[in-house]
Every structure is written in structure tokens, then in C-alpha cells.
Amino acid sequence: MGVEKTLYSIGKLAELSNISVRTLRYYDEIGLLLPTKRTVHGHRFYSEEDVSKLHYILTLRNIGLPLETIQDAMNDKQLNSKDLLEMRLKIIQEEQEQLKRMESSIKSLLYLAEFEGTTDWKSIFETFYSSPNNKKALKKIWNQYFSEEEQALLKQFPSLGADGELASEATALFREVKANVSESPTSEIAQQLAKRWISLVHVMYKGNLELANKVWHLSKQQEVTGFLYFHDDLVTFIEQAIQYYNETNGEETSS
Numbered sequence: 001m002g003v004e005k006t007l008y009s010i011g012k013l014a015e016l017s018n019i020s021v022r023t024l025r026y027y028d029e030i031g032l033l034l035p036t037k038r039t040v041h042g043h044r045f046y047s048e049e050d051v052s053k054l055h056y057i058l059t060l061r062n063i064g065l066p067l068e069t070i071q072d073a074m075n076d077k078q079l080n081s082k083d084l085l086e087m088r089l090k091i092i093q094e095e096q097e098q099l100k101r102m103e104s105s106i107k108s109l110l111y112l113a114e115f116e117g118t119t120d121w122k123s124i125f126e127t128f129y130s131s132p133n134n135k136k137a138l139k140k141i142w143n144q145y146f147s148e149e150e151q152a153l154l155k156q157f158p159s160l161g162a163d164g165e166l167a168s169e170a171t172a173l174f175r176e177v178k179a180n181v182s183e184s185p186t187s188e189i190a191q192q193l194a195k196r197w198i199s200l201v202h203v204m205y206k207g208n209l210e211l212a213n214k215v216w217h218l219s220k221q222q223e224v225t226g227f228l229y230f231h232d233d234l235v236t237f238i239e240q241a242i243q244y245y246n247e248t249n250g251e252e253t254s255s
Contacts (some may be wrong), residue, residue: 005036005047005048006047006048007036007046008045008047008050009043009046010024010035010043010044010045010046010047011044013050013051013054015045016059017051017054017055018049020060024044024054024071025044027057028044029055030067030071031071032071032074033046033050033053033054033057036049043186045162050171051076053238055123056074056075057070059070060073060084063085064088064091064092065084065087065088069084069087070084073158083105088231102109109117113215127162129190139151142154145214145218146211146214148210150208150214151213153208154211154215155205157204158170159173166203166204166235169200170200170204173193173196173197173200174228176193177193177197177234177237178234179244180193181233181234181237181239183237185237185240185241185243185244186244187243190241190244191236191241191244191248193238194238194241194242194244195245197238197241197244211216214223215227220235
């Protein structure tokens, strides 16, 4: 006589595996884990091999794979555990990228609220979402105005509210300019701000003043190009301050 195989009732298997009977029934219904034996009364019994399959399923579930993918993997003998792990890793990486984009969007919204000095969130959201946040949409718009080389440079710009020295410097400068728009463009503070603005433009655009002027011109026209829009009073102030700075210092640069 052969050695009788150990069989586990659905309740016992649920207890051993720390999952619910309802889950095991569902796995049976969808064909993911079928019991080795089923009595005439409908009672399910599972073998040691079934237990191993269940642990394999639970392991893949714990790393976030959907049941459909797990079922495909169990049916496709060519798809091994390494393939599944690589698939899950790719999904995780994509999720991380999505989280980074969400984080950037939230920081941008908070920055816009602070920069605009308003709690009118309806206006802030309208300003934010008027800019294309889809890469394909932005690419299509940029292709109308910028060469590939120019686009490569623009892509290096930090987003609103981003971390980093350059982003922090730009944010601080924009805030100070906004806070001093009522000053005379020829005043000492305005000239200090103009000097910092010129320096920042040179750094951000790597000396490409033609591109800097193009972007500034488009932003003044409120073209939807993904760049921060400055109000007319700020534009007038900084342009006049820079013009006076250039006249007194014999320099040429972009606003």
C-alpha cells in the first residue's frame, strides 16, 4: 500500500496560512488554486503541493502583483520567478516616478499660493492647470517655439518649489522682486535685484541670452509653455530696473 497523502481541509489551510476561508474559496472560483479533492457535499481538501502553490501565490501577492498576473504566471511555465520580480520592480519604479510627479505638483501649488500671496485656491488651480503637465502636450508646444538644443537646456530648469540651490535662489529672488515692485526701478534695492536677476539668467540659460529673451517674451504674452507667469507690475519693474542697470554699467542681458 502506498503512503496516504496528507490533506488539509479549507479551514485548516486557512488557519495554517493566516488567510480567510473566503479568500481560498475565491481562489478556487477563479481557478487560481483548485483543491486536490472535493467531496460530494462540496467540502474542499488540499494537498502538500497545494499548500506550496498557495505560499507561492501569497508571496507574489505580498510584493504587490495582481492575481491576474499571478494566474498567468502559474499557467505560463516559461514565466519564472525572476521574470515576475523584474515585472514587479518595473511597476514599483513607475509608481515611484508617479509619486515624484505628484510631489512636484503639490510643491508647485504651494509655491504658487505663497508667490501669489493668496488663498484663492480656485485661481491657483486654474493657473497651475493652465500649464501642460503632460509630457507629450508640453513637447508638442515646445516644438513650435524651441529647437532640440534649446529644449534640452530648458528641461534642466528646476520646477516650481523644487529643492536644490538654483531653485532656492530663484524662488528667493522672485519673492524679493515681488515684495519690492512698488520701489523705484532706479533705487538701490531695485538695482541689487536687477544684478541678481541678470546673474541668475546667465546661470540658468548658460549664457544663451537669445533663448532667455525668447522665453521671457513668451511668458509676457501668457503663452502656455509651462513657465511661471509674472504679473504686469513685476514685469515692468524688473525690465526697467535691468534697463537702468545696463545703462549705468554698460552691460547687455535678458530680462
